[in-house]
Amino acid sequence: MDAILNGSYSQAREDRFVASIMSQRVAAVVVTYNLSEANMRALSAWDVPLIFVDCPSPAGFEQYSSVTTDSYAGSFDIGMHLAGHGYKRWAFVGHTATWSTRLPRQDGFQAAARETGCTVDVLEGANASVTAREAVTTYLMERPRTEWPEVFYASNTVLLHGIFEALRLLSVSVPRDIAVVAFDDFEWAEMLNPPVTVVDQDITMIGRAAGTFLMRALKDKDQKRGESFVLKPSLRIRQSCGCGLAHKTSIR
Structure with missing residues (x-):
């Protein structure tokens, strides 16, 4: 779910998204942005599994799992x-x-x-x-x-x-x-x-971890505390940093 439009966050857009997914009775929600407390409470009361990706579970909602990168x-x-x-x-x-x-x-x-x-x-x-x-x-x-x-x-x-x-x-x-x-x-x-x-940050691994947590949440909707998975990213060294460049001249 994404409440970002043209680079700017919109609370009204987030509210519409939450209302829409609740009206559609979806089985689970994957969230990539910390939602407002009001929307978190609405989803929590609806008892739908939530997985947070690229952001931690909000304080007070630790029953939901998260997958983040260091x-x-x-x-x-x-x-x-x-x-x-x-x-x-x-x-x-x-x-x-x-x-x-x-x-x-x-x-x-x-x-x-x-x-x-x-x-x-x-x-x-x-x-x-x-x-x-x-x-x-x-x-x-x-x-x-x-x-x-x-x-x-x-x-x-x-x-x-x-x-x-x-x-x-x-x-x-x-x-x-x-x-x-x-x-x-x-x-x-x-x-x-x-x-x-x-x-x-290995988005394939992030997706696998999120999928695993999602399946667990669907099987056990009564879990009291979710899991937190933090991935250690790696560097992909190519040429834009200057590696492989024979010499670096100055424009100064």
Whole structure:
């Protein structure tokens, strides 16, 4: 269930979704966003199995299982990898802060920067490619090239698209001029030029775990406490971070 439209969260849209699925008498619900307390109480009273994916079960509703990724660890690891390239100036483009995945990704990245003596500028990309493109374009145009970051980290693939669009419009070469990495792998990541380095949260494993929890919940609707499964992501190192590049020239 998704209450996000055009990059913005809508409580009214969430309310309509909840009312619709209750009227359809669905057997179970998979949720990827923390619902309002009122909607959580309505679904709980209806006694339908809920599984939370990419967000933890809300406080007070621990009877529902959740499948999440250790976003902090993944972002810390990608930061340490970038530090190994010698990049000192980083920029983080984040999705909407009300999503539970936003702050762990930002915090992990900033922790790696502190540990390695690097700096991080934080840009707000909401959850739309156009917003990310505008944020990155404005950010770069307001600075002399000597103060541009050496790498952008997109907190999801929607924002990655916006970053690439902005850099293309400004004739910035990736990774020769600025490196780009992102959270979450996608099927065409290796087909881009250059192939994109990502934090891979293994969506296949997430789906399997969620399916397993869902089947258990359908069989045992009286369970008092759900299960929590946290996956450790891995890095998929490709060329957009600068790996495999014979030499890196400067545009500064």
